[in-house]
Amino acid sequence: MSIYDTLIVAGRFASERWRAARLEGREEEQRLWQQTHMYSNFISVTGQAYLFEDYLEQHPPTPRPYVSSVLWTHQGSTAQKLMALLLKAFDETPDKQPVSVLIHMLNFIADTGQFEACEDYVDNRLDYAPLTIAHFATREEAEAWQKGLAEPLSPANILIGDDYYMASYFREDNTRHIYREYVIEPYIAEEIKATGIPPKVPAFETRAEAESWLEQHPAHPFAFVSIAGEHYFAVNHKRLKRHTLHHVASSLAVLEEWKKRIAEIEKAGEEEAEAEDE
Incomplete structure (x- = not known):
């Protein structure tokens, strides 16, 4: 299973728990389950999926999950409250894998020294522009940066001049791409x-x-x-x-032209599907 599939499965587990908490009126628990998606988003938008995959391999399943000591130095933080909830879920659920991934998601952020940056992202994401990890004056500079790294952060938004681009890298075949993103x-x-x-x-x-x-x-x-x-x-x-x-x-x-192209692609797909059904 790819790291992306692993994160999807863990996200579904959190969503199921969120729905259960909502039906039973447990608002604080509902809020915390929702927060798991924000921590997962932080890992994704900063291009750290493969780094997290490596971290998981370094922490195989154990009867009692490892918990980063960094989390307990931040009394009353959202992450600490969420970890307590995840440990409770770990004890209650027969399928330990999805909740274990969520636990290690918090551990990864804490152990890699990103606790404050992640908390800032979770608490203030609506007040910030769409996140980018690097800026380059030209596309050539961006491509040289991407090629010069053994394993670039991926996928992640970068800036080239004033424009948003997506920089992607696939570990499986070592392919690298940079393409325009219409984010702003x-x-x-x-x-x-x-x-x-x-x-x-x-x-x-x-x-x-x-x-x-x-x-x-x-x-x-x-x-x-x-x-x-x-x-x-x-x-x-x-x-x-x-x-x-x-x-x-x-x-x-540019936005109108982009919307027009998307609509044309969707229309072509619908016409192709209709032709196959005939």
Whole structure:
């Protein structure tokens, strides 16, 4: 079973427990089971699935699960409460494997020194831009970075210039890919739909002026600015300590073209399925 399938099975176990807690009105337990998905998301979006797979291999099943001592130094944390719930579930359920994976998911985050970063992600994810792990000026730099690593983090979003890309690596055949991801464009469309572009936004003659201003007035996590009379969507990438600037009109045009291509692909698939049924 691949690590991705392993995480899916563990996620289904958590979802079943979440539904049971909801039906019985156990709100705190329900919240904690929901949090397991956030910890799993943290591992996924930071490209650490294979690293977690290696960690699992280093911790084979035991009658009593290993628990990282790091977790017990953070009294009252969400992770500590969740670990207590998982240990209880481990004792109660005949199938130990899925809950064991969830336990080791927390252990992995703690033992690799990512406890604070993960807690920040879980608690503040709605206030941050879509997470990226690295920034490069050009695609050539990104490809050189990816090729130079024995095992790149994967899959994970990176920035090339102002654009989001997905960097993927497959351990099974050592293949590596970088392709465009339209991650931020829907945010721009939703922001405009919800509130519109403010009538007055910070205005600058050059990009350098806008970037200098944003260093002192970081977006939280998004903000509209004007550069040379054109509207831009500023995105604060807190982990990378930088902003990207997205030309609003161009981004909306790209989003519409992307939606059009997706619709064409879906239509072609439906027509192919109908032809096979005839």
